[in-house]
Amino acid sequence: MELFIKQKVFSWKDHFSVKDRQGRDCYLVEGKLFSWGKKLHVFDQSGKEVLYIEQRLWKWLPTYVLFIEGKEAAVVKQEFSFFKPRYTIEGPNWRMEGSFGAHQYQIMESGKVIADISKEWFTWGDSYALRINDEAHALLALGIIIVIDCVIASQQAASSGS
Template sequence: MRYLVRDRVFGIGDDYWIEDEQGRKAFLVDGKAMRLRETFELKDPQGQVLIDIRKKLISLRDTMVIERGDEPLATVKRKRFSLLRNHFRVALEDGSELDVSGKILDREFAIEYDGELLAEISRRWLRIRETYGVNVVREDADPALLIAVAVCVIRLAEREREGD
């Protein structure tokens, strides 16, 4: 299943609908303004919060935390020892890891689990400016989690670029 994500969802206080490939509203990214740290909520079309995304306040490297129902789900940060600058690690609470690599700032990257492709993020399929697609490859994968991972990775890469 493919989802269309507007590229400018990352501003604090910005809200944006993520659409499925039929153009139906699938998820709302709700940027929370007036918070001490960057916070986004991923909601379903009825407004129910599916996932919270927060920048970790105290950490050596920029880190974002993904939560579901106030329970930690995953931690996203740049991979520590990697020759590739565009390589992130997603530590899931169950002890497993997702690997994210590719051209993050170009919106051309993949999310894998144990070498198996879960989702690919790309602008190649789209003609709409400032939009990228999240193609969830596995039917049993959690689209909300994979979209949240993409949002986190892109935001962390942008923050790192701003700091350079």
């Protein structure tokens, strides 16, 4: 399964769609404009919320909880590292490897690739290609990818002083 995310540029709040290879909308992601911590809602084509992402506050490093259909499915945490970002996933037995800064990484389980993520650099706004090997993992993999992007974007904004 392939999904494509193109974030809207110059948006006051997180708002972007997830499309299939034919350019059809599969999911809509919307964030709350005024809230403590980041809160993102993911809706399917019928408007039903299928994934909810919430940032845990008062943590030293970014921590996000992912809920699928109201049930906690995973917790994604950035780990302390001197050289390159590291993340852990609590819940499923998944791990991530690759270059997060270059937006080229994989989600793995027992040596098998669950999802492969790559960023398209020469487009208007951030665009990502997601190759998910098992459709049953699509929502959770999508949520994890959104979390990683939130963390990177927050760190870039903080380092640029905006």
